[in-house]
Amino acid sequence: MKYNIMLPVIIILTLIFLLPVTVPVYCTADEVVWPVKCYEGDDLQKVREWEKTWAGKRIDINNVAGVKEFLLDTYYEMFTDPSWGGDYWFEILPYTQTLPSPGDVALTKKYAPQCKVGENDQLLNYVSGYPFPNPKSAIEIAYNFNNINSGDTMWSLTHAWLIDGRRKYNRSMILDGRIMWFSGRREVAPVPEMQPNTKNIYRASHSEYVAPASLKGNHSMSINWKDRTKPWASWSFASATRRVTRRSTAQRQSSLGGTDVIYNDDWGYSWAIPANTYKMLGRKELLACRHQDIDQLVKEGREGYCLQSGMQRERINVYVIEAQWKEPGYIYSKDVWYMDPETWWILFSEKYDKRGKYWKYLEIANYLIEMENNGPKIPHMGYQGVIDVQRKHATATPAANVKLGATGKPYWVPEYFEPRALLKHGY
Amino acid sequence: MKKNNHIPCLLLALLIVICFASPAHSFSWMDGKLDVRGNIQQTWNILTHEDWRDIRHGSFRTTFRTEALYKWIETPDWDVRFFVLGNYYYDWALDIDSPMRHSIRAEAVGRHKYRDFRRPRDSEEWLTEAYVDIKYKDWQLKLGKQLVSWGETADTRVADLINPLDLKYMIAFPDWEDYKIGLWMIRLYYTPRDAWQELAFELIVIPFDFEEQRMPVAGAGFFNGGPDMGKVYQKMWDKQRRDAPDDGSTCFEIGLRIKGYTHLWEGVDWAISHFYTRRDDPLIDGEKGFANQFRMLLDMPLEGGMYVYPNYNSTALTFATTWNRIGCAIYGECVYNTNREYQYGNVGEIKEKDIVVTALKLSRSTMIPYLSEWNRNTAYSLSLTWTQYYLLNHEYNKSTGEYIQGETKKDSSKTKFTATVSTGFFFYTLITVGNIVYDASEGKTTVVGSLVYQPGDHWQWMAAYQQINEAGAARYQDQVILSMRYEFW
Numbered sequence: 037m038k039y040n041i042m043l044p045v046i047i048i049l050t051l052i053f054l055l056p057v058t059v060p061v062y063c064t065a066d067e068v069v070w071p072v073k074c075y076e077g078d079d080l081q082k083v084r085e086w087e088k089t090w091a092g093k094r095i096d097i098n099n100v101a102g103v104k105e106f107l108l109d110t111y112y113e114m115f116t117d118p119s120w121g122g123d124y125w126f127e128i129l130p131y132t133q134t135l136p137s138p139g140d141v142a143l144t145k146k147y148a149p150q151c152k153v154g155e156n157d158q159l160l161n162y163v164s165g166y167p168f169p170n171p172k173s174a175i176e177i178a179y180n181f182n183n184i185n186s187g188d189t190m191w192s193l194t195h196a197w198l199i200d201g202r203r204k205y206n207r208s209m210i211l212d213g214r215i216m217w218f219s220g221r222r223e224v225a226p227v228p229e230m231q232p233n234t235k236n237i238y239r240a241s242h243s244e245y246v247a248p249a250s251l252k253g254n255h256s257m258s259i260n261w262k263d264r265t266k267p268w269a270s271w272s273f274a275s276a277t278r279r280v281t282r283r284s285t286a287q288r289q290s291s292l293g294g295t296d297v298i299y300n301d302d303w304g305y306s307w308a309i310p311a312n313t314y315k316m317l318g319r320k321e322l323l324a325c326r327h328q329d330i331d332q333l334v335k336e337g338r339e340g341y342c343l344q345s346g347m348q349r350e351r352i353n354v355y356v357i358e359a360q361w362k363e364p365g366y367i368y369s370k371d372v373w374y375m376d377p378e379t380w381w382i383l384f385s386e387k388y389d390k391r392g393k394y395w396k397y398l399e400i401a402n403y404l405i406e407m408e409n410n411g412p413k414i415p416h417m418g419y420q421g422v423i424d425v426q427r428k429h430a431t432a433t434p435a436a437n438v439k440l441g442a443t444g445k446p447y448w449v450p451e452y453f454e455p456r457a458l459l460k461h462g463y
Numbered sequence: 464m465k466k467n468n469h470i471p472c473l474l475l476a477l478l479i480v481i482c483f484a485s486p487a488h489s490f491s492w493m494d495g496k497l498d499v500r501g502n503i504q505q506t507w508n509i510l511t512h513e514d515w516r517d518i519r520h521g522s523f524r525t526t527f528r529t530e531a532l533y534k535w536i537e538t539p540d541w542d543v544r545f546f547v548l549g550n551y552y553y554d555w556a557l558d559i560d561s562p563m564r565h566s567i568r569a570e571a572v573g574r575h576k577y578r579d580f581r582r583p584r585d586s587e588e589w590l591t592e593a594y595v596d597i598k599y600k601d602w603q604l605k606l607g608k609q610l611v612s613w614g615e616t617a618d619t620r621v622a623d624l625i626n627p628l629d630l631k632y633m634i635a636f637p638d639w640e641d642y643k644i645g646l647w648m649i650r651l652y653y654t655p656r657d658a659w660q661e662l663a664f665e666l667i668v669i670p671f672d673f674e675e676q677r678m679p680v681a682g683a684g685f686f687n688g689g690p691d692m693g694k695v696y697q698k699m700w701d702k703q704r705r706d707a708p709d710d711g712s713t714c715f716e717i718g719l720r721i722k723g724y725t726h727l728w729e730g731v732d733w734a735i736s737h738f739y740t741r742r743d744d745p746l747i748d749g750e751k752g753f754a755n756q757f758r759m760l761l762d763m764p765l766e767g768g769m770y771v772y773p774n775y776n777s778t779a780l781t782f783a784t785t786w787n788r789i790g791c792a793i794y795g796e797c798v799y800n801t802n803r804e805y806q807y808g809n810v811g812e813i814k815e816k817d818i819v820v821t822a823l824k825l826s827r828s829t830m831i832p833y834l835s836e837w838n839r840n841t842a843y844s845l846s847l848t849w850t851q852y853y854l855l856n857h858e859y860n861k862s863t864g865e866y867i868q869g870e871t872k873k874d875s876s877k878t879k880f881t882a883t884v885s886t887g888f889f890f891y892t893l894i895t896v897g898n899i900v901y902d903a904s905e906g907k908t909t910v911v912g913s914l915v916y917q918p919g920d921h922w923q924w925m926a927a928y929q930q931i932n933e934a935g936a937a938r939y940q941d942q943v944i945l946s947m948r949y950e951f952w
Contacts, residue, residue, distance in 0.1 A: 249950030282784065283785075
């Protein structure tokens with residue numbers, strides 16, 4: 037008798053115990069399951085097995101065939117083709133999960149459930165954090181990238197090398213750049229938004245050219261709005277004329293000062309997300325730089341060599357997305373992005389010209405940067421390399437110094453990111 | 464001889480700069496507080512048509528350009544810096560073109576003008592800027608010799624009329640800052656935080672400094688119509704310089720500019736300004752001046768002054784915006800010069816008239832089918848500028864139907880169109896620029912094409928051609944310009 041009473045009790049209790057596990061994880065703010073590790077369980081074990089053979093190894097032309105399946109075809113061809121140099125190398129690190137900052141986690145869990153993509157592909161109800169921590173579509177992944185955590189303020193002294201792979205020489209460009217986020221802030225007070233933000237700015241940048249001489253003293257400024265569909269506003273200050281000039285968005289398809297990078301190529305893609313349509317192509321396991329020693333890259337850079345030696349790659353299962361510009365006539369017929377599933381950075385991008393021919397190979401190397409003022413460590417770009425495959429020319433930009441989360445006058449104030457600041461700080 | 468001492472000095476300086484120039488960084492001393500950069504440029508102007516003087520080389524000039532920025536104080540609230548820009552040249556044309564030596568001797572009446580041709584007269588001409596820049600919170604004060612650029616359309620000076628020009632520097636198409644003459648002034652800025660329309664205020668006071676426009680030495684470069692006319696022109700230019708007002712309180716000039724940014728349309732940068740100023744180029748002083756001009760032609764002693772530099776008021780409105788749907792940036796200026804005096808009629812009479820000058824510029828980066836694709840999808844930068852000049856209340860002879868000759872020569876308005884196309888090849892190591900200026904009122908066209916080659920970080924070579932399509936003597940100004948420049952930074 038006792039058994040007959042206990043059995044339904046046990047069943048009921050079991051159901052109650054199991055119930056939370058079977059409820060979909062997206063239904064309430066408290067139940068956003070994030071961060072999600074790239075490899076877990078059997079997948080992680082498989083990777084660790086593979087790493088027993090390859091982690092710590094230096095890969096060069098003699099043994100690169102052994103890891104060919106984890107490299108993009110174009111990169112493998114350049115790596116092994118003697119006409120590109122033929123003596124490059126990289127090393128393999130074990131996979132390490134990149135954890136988001138506590139600010140990221142808290143704000144993502146709080147605000148992500150209210151985010152959605154509107155009819156015109158605009159991002160709705162976004163406040164801060166990653167809008168789609170468990171993305172279901174390519175555009176949601178793109179918006180995650182569009183809302184990467186950069187510490188709310190970013191300063192970098194970027195030394196770009198313009199590499200002529202045919203003539204075997206470099207030109208250089210040095211840019212002293214600052215970016216401040218006015219909204220979508222995570223780490224540095226005020227969070228999530230500066231108050232007041234009457235102009236509805238999402239982020240603004242103010243850069244000064246340090247080199248070459250023909251550009252030295254020139255400044256440029258861009259403002260992105262909270263309404264991500266609104267075209268950015270841009271200005272430049274020319275030292276030669278002492279004049280501030282307004283720029284149109286049409287310039288964004290132009291090469292940045294003779295580099296292989298157009299204005300829209302920065303960080304892999306630097307324009308409004310709704311400007312493209314997106315298609316999910318699936319996942320792919322690649323060897324990518326996520327915990328790179330940037331000093332090693334700077335040391336291994338060689339004049340006239342388009343590829344970069346010294347890269348530290350780890351296995352990662354990226355999202356593959358194809359982006360196509362909605363309006364006809366864009367400089368790229370398509371752009372394929374390979375996105376880090378933990379940090380949402382574009383790790384690789386393959387760009388095709390108007391005839392559909394492969395044109396540019398872009399790779400970004402990330403590393404963990406400790407924020408200023410004892411802030412957390414967050415992943416950020418430390419190197420971007422763009423190779424014009426058709427013309428054997430490249431632009432490499434290791435960020436020699438990057439500071440995230442700095443505060444205080446005279447630079448980290450809204451006034452430094454207004455067009456009138458260009459005249460104030462220009463000579 | 465003095466000139467021979469320059470040669471070894473210049474060569475030594477060139478050697479020092481090239482040998483010690485760092486491949487990537489500017490000269491930076493005192494823990495980065497002092498930043499120096501500059502360039503050395505050699506230009507060669509070759510006239511394509513020889514006039515009666517047989518001058519072939521308009522200029523063969525070595526120019527040293529140096530700027531230095533010293534950051535004295537950098538704190539969150541205070542920022543104090545010193546900035547200096549100098550531009551010194553030595554022109555060797557007299558050493559390679561003997562007809563020019565003869566021509567200057569004949570037209571400028573003496574070898575003493577050789578010096579004026581060869582190099583800047585004094586620090587007024589070679590020291591372009593030297594000022595202290597003090598920033599404190601919302602305030603900024605610049606004290607010293609400065610260049611000012613007001614206005615939006617850089618290729619025509621509409622609202623940009625504060626600094627006079629030194630036309631002796633007008634070779635090889637320099638940047639504006641290379642042939643504007645700096646003025647000693649006080650410049651005060653106020654940029655209040657969270658201001659409506661991001662208003663910024665700029666007050667300029669020029670308490671005592673006056674610089675007249677500088678002209679080249681007669682007999683060199685510009686063709687003045689013959690030896691006799693050349694002599695007259697030199698005398699006139701010398702007299703203009705002597706009649707220019709001395710520095711003092713009578714040269715007081717003051718201006719105020721208010722800039723703002725409105726979020727209407729796609730965002731509009733606007734500015735209004737007012738400037739009480741003085742003409743940099745003189746007028747003949749009415750009947751007295753005209754009489755002296757007659758005496759000058761007859762080589763008779765002059766009686767008193769001949770030129771005046773009258774004051775006037777200039778009010779300007781400028782704007783800049785974009786029209787992203789068609790990928791354009793749009794710039795506009797409208798300047799109203801009130802009571803601006805000018806020479807009127809045929810007897811040197813001076814009249815005061817109001818003048819309105821407007822300029823509208825469209826600028827666009829565009830992909831040209833096939834050409835852009837061949838050039839690795841590089842855009843072509845195209846700009847079109849329309850400048851219109853109106854003389855208000857222009858006097859008109861009702862019985863003859865003719866306009867009385869004035870500053871516009873023919874009628875009450877003048878129209879000019881400027882078109883510029885530029886692009887880069889081979890990753891912008893080769894830059895091409897084409898420029899056409901069409902003066903619709905006089906039917907004159909000036910065409911300039913240039914190729915600039917800059918393969919690396921330091922060297923730059925340029926070849927350019929200028930042609931003035933105007934009947935008569937203008938062809939003597941057609942020239943090929945070659946330039947070689949080394950940047951040290």
